[in-house]
Amino acid sequence: MTQTRPLVLRNGLLLRPEESDASPADILIDDGRIVAVGPPGLAAPDDAETFDAAGYLLHPGLVNAHTHGYGHLSRGLTDDVTLETLIAAAPWSSGNRRHEDTYLSTVIGAAEMVLKGCTACYDMFLELPAPTDEGMAAAARAYETVGMRAVLAPMVSDYPFFQAIPGLLDALPADLRPQARGFAGAEIGLLFDRLSRIVRDWPHDRERIALAIGPTIPLLCTDDFLRGCVRLAEDNGLTMQTHLSESKVQEVAARKRYGRSLTAHLDALGVLSPSLSAAHGVWLDDDDMARLAGAGATVVLNVGSNMRLGSGLPDMRGLMDAGVTIGIGTDASSCSDNQNMYEAMRLAAYASHLHDTDYRRWVRSGSAAQAATLGSAAALGMPRIGRIAPGYHADIVFLDLGHIHWLPLRNAINQFVQAEDATAVRHVMIGGDWVVRDRALLTVDLAALKPQVEAAVARLDAIGQTEREIFRKLQPIVGAYCSSLACEGHHVHRLAGHAGCA
Numbered sequence: 001m002t003q004t005r006p007l008v009l010r011n012g013l014l015l016r017p018e019e020s021d022a023s024p025a026d027i028l029i030d031d032g033r034i035v036a037v038g039p040p041g042l043a044a045p046d047d048a049e050t051f052d053a054a055g056y057l058l059h060p061g062l063v064n065a066h067t068h069g070y071g072h073l074s075r076g077l078t079d080d081v082t083l084e085t086l087i088a089a090a091p092w093s094s095g096n097r098r099h100e101d102t103y104l105s106t107v108i109g110a111a112e113m114v115l116k117g118c119t120a121c122y123d124m125f126l127e128l129p130a131p132t133d134e135g136m137a138a139a140a141r142a143y144e145t146v147g148m149r150a151v152l153a154p155m156v157s158d159y160p161f162f163q164a165i166p167g168l169l170d171a172l173p174a175d176l177r178p179q180a181r182g183f184a185g186a187e188i189g190l191l192f193d194r195l196s197r198i199v200r201d202w203p204h205d206r207e208r209i210a211l212a213i214g215p216t217i218p219l220l221c222t223d224d225f226l227r228g229c230v231r232l233a234e235d236n237g238l239t240m241q242t243h244l245s246e247s248k249v250q251e252v253a254a255r256k257r258y259g260r261s262l263t264a265h266l267d268a269l270g271v272l273s274p275s276l277s278a279a280h281g282v283w284l285d286d287d288d289m290a291r292l293a294g295a296g297a298t299v300v301l302n303v304g305s306n307m308r309l310g311s312g313l314p315d316m317r318g319l320m321d322a323g324v325t326i327g328i329g330t331d332a333s334s335c336s337d338n339q340n341m342y343e344a345m346r347l348a349a350y351a352s353h354l355h356d357t358d359y360r361r362w363v364r365s366g367s368a369a370q371a372a373t374l375g376s377a378a379a380l381g382m383p384r385i386g387r388i389a390p391g392y393h394a395d396i397v398f399l400d401l402g403h404i405h406w407l408p409l410r411n412a413i414n415q416f417v418q419a420e421d422a423t424a425v426r427h428v429m430i431g432g433d434w435v436v437r438d439r440a441l442l443t444v445d446l447a448a449l450k451p452q453v454e455a456a457v458a459r460l461d462a463i464g465q466t467e468r469e470i471f472r473k474l475q476p477i478v479g480a481y482c483s484s485l486a487c488e489g490h491h492v493h494r495l496a497g498h499a500g501c502a
């Protein structure tokens with residue numbers, strides 16, 4: 001499907017999120033890049049192929065700035081977990097994986113994303129107890145096979161979860177404490193050995209499959225480890241991503257452990273920079289937002305996941321006011337449970353309406369669309385995606401304006417954010433190559449994939465019985481303990497009503 005000669009898309013309606021506008025335009029593409037954009041009738045080389053884009057809204061591919069490829073095999077597994085009990089479920093939901101499972105999990109998520117108009121993602125990759133070359137290669141192969149761009153950040157941590165939440169280990173009955181040892185982070189030397197080797201041997205074009213570093217959650221990392229991650233990223237020009245201020249429990253725990261907020265602590269360690277994206281940021285306060293803005297970091301909102309896990313609603317307007325670059329993500333299918341960036345974009349905008357009775361402070365459609373394209377692109381460290389303009393990669397989604405979502409067409413940017421749900425996606429092009437044509441994925445045989453995925457899940461369920469039983473014992477204890485911790489006084493409010501606290 002590789003493009004061999006110039007291609008001109010004629011008479012489409014071009015959506016420009018950066019201008020909150022749509023207007024008819026022709027687009028000339030050559031060698032995977034956009035060469036020119038102009039009014040209908042745009043000059044094109046004699047040998048250019050023409051595609052009649054009349055009846056389509058053309059928008060830059062959506063960029064999912066936070067997901068987890070390993071999580072897609074766990075889609076639908078739970079409907080009653082908080083962030084902390086989801087972490088306690090990890091050996092059950094994400095353990096015992098072979099590299100082939102990593103490939104299958106990643107490929108179904110990538111397939112879903114491109115079918116739903118998303119052309120690039122930031123994948124925080126997990127392999128327990130520590131990432132390997134082979135595991136990373138399996139995930140990279142999945143994105144290459146589907147034909148989408150990705151950043152792969154191996155999630156790494158060296159501090160045990162049950163000690164990261166003050167008092168949690170002591171809250172466990174004696175017979176469960178040995179099980180908690182399974183949640184220890186890996187040894188710091190082993191982690192840097194593995195990371196250094198992965199960085200040294202990374203074979204991929206960084207505009208297609210980029211490598212990054214993903215210290216999982218600051219509370220799960222020692223200070224030395226965080227500093228080492230920053231050095232490794234800086235020395236090799238890599239981006240970093242972490243889960244920051246996702247739940248109230250994390251911020252309460254940070255005050256107990258560091259005597260300051262997570263963001264203030266990361267600032268003191270030198271972690272904040274333009275290369276850092278912070279997933280979630282639900283419980284950031286004004287000072288945190290100012291620090292992130294000052295450092296040029298990006299915050300990636302995942303409102304679907306925040307609602308599903310009961311984490312709270314992030315303050316997108318507050319982040320915008322502070323000058324923070326904002327991206328949007330879906331988070332993993334184990335906590336979201338789809339990879340629909342239209343939905344993620346809509347939820348991010350709507351959540352802002354619940355923060356303020358003053359409608360003038362609500363996030364408008366153009367801002368949400370910019371966050372899901374250019375803002376997310378900043379998190380990925382890919383400066384040539386997120387926009388349809390000369391010099392950018394030809395990552396273009398064709399929405400069928402004959403679809404009911406677009407009847408009538410009154411305001412393209414509003415309907416893009418408020419009405420579209422991916423069902424009008426007709427074609428998707430990445431780097432000038434067709435990946436989805438007439439709603440069909442051209443790169444992966446989904447019918448052939450289904451029995452492979454079902455067999456993998458059946459095997460994982462059979463060998464994960466012990467881990468499931470341990471989780472069932474841990475869930476009520478971890479859930480109750482963290483729930484009481486989340487009821488401690490705090491100056492930031494992100495939950496509706498009294499949130500169950502007395």
Ligand SMILES: [Zn+2]
Pocket residue numbers: 066067068124243279331332
């Ligand atoms: Zn996540």
